[in-house]
Amino acid sequence: MTRREYQKVMEERGLGLGALQIEPFEMDDLLFDGRTWLKCLFTCESEGIRPADRADLELRQRMLREFSWGAFIRAKDAGEAAAIASELEKRAMEDGYYFAFAIGECAAACGEGPMPICQRPAFYGMGIDLIATARRLQMPISLQHTIPGTPDDGYAAIFVE
Numbered sequence: 486m487t488r489r490e491y492q493k494v495m496e497e498r499g500l501g502l503g504a505l506q507i508e509p510f511e512m513d514d515l516l517f518d519g520r521t522w523l524k525c526l527f528t529c530e531s532e533g534i535r536p537a538d539r540a541d542l543e544l545r546q547r548m549l550r551e552f553s554w555g556a557f558i559r560a561k562d563a564g565e566a567a568a569i570a571s572e573l574e575k576r577a578m579e580d581g582y583y584f585a586f587a588i589g590e591c592a593a594a595c596g597e598g599p600m601p602i603c604q605r606p607a608f609y610g611m612g613i614d615l616i617a618t619a620r621r622l623q624m625p626i627s628l629q630h631t632i633p634g635t636p637d638d639g640y641a642a643i644f645v646e
Contacts, residue, residue, distance in 0.1 A: 488554060491580070491645070495556050495573055502569045505638060506559040508622040516617040517546055521609040524591075542612045549611060552584070555644040559624050563590040563639035567605070570641035582645050589641040590615070608642070615640060 486494070492509040499507040522542045556573070560566035570587035577585035591607040608615040619626040619640060627637055 488646070491582075492554075492556065495577070495643070495645070498576060499556070499558055499569055499573055502572055503565060504558050504560050504569050506624055508557045508559075508624055509554065510557055510618075510622060510642075511554050512550055512552060514618065514621055515549075516614040516621060517612045518614040518617070519612055521614055522612050525607065525610040545606075545611050549613075549644060552586075552644040553646055555642055557619065557622050557624060558641045558643070559619075560639050560641070563641075566590070566639035566641035570643050571605070573643045577643065577645055584644075584646070586644045587641060588613075588644075590639060608640070613642075
């Protein structure tokens with residue numbers, strides 16, 4: 486199956502799971518900005534506790550850049566986006582993309598701990614500027630998105646290959 490064919494399969498699966506929008510991306514579409522990590526360093530109680538959080542930002546980004554493509558997911562809230570991404574990750578692995586890896590938003594990604602199976606890192610913890618990337622992919626997102634308690638769509642991503 487070609488990349489485009491599999492992207493279509495992922496889009497259909499994601500929409501079937503309740504996603505509002507699925508946008509395939511190439512790694513060059515993602516906007517990395519080290520300032521996003523400041524939110525994790527100084528506002529997240531879980532930062533530095535889990536083994537994956539001990540790697541520095543440069544290493545995190547280098548690992549992500551080993552992927553060539555994936556898909557951004559928009560859903561009605563962060564929890565639903567994370568659940569959809571987790572299911573797409575599982576299905577991608579079943580389809581032979583065994584390095585598939587999902588990430589989400591802080592509220593959905595931090596989870597209860599110490600290492601629940603569905604837990605994945607947040608965009609900010611990986612140095613990804615969620616707002617700028619969503620806009621680049623022509624997905625609606627507001628500047629209020631990062632204010633806790635503000636109703637807004639939720640976002641997640643899956644890195645496939």
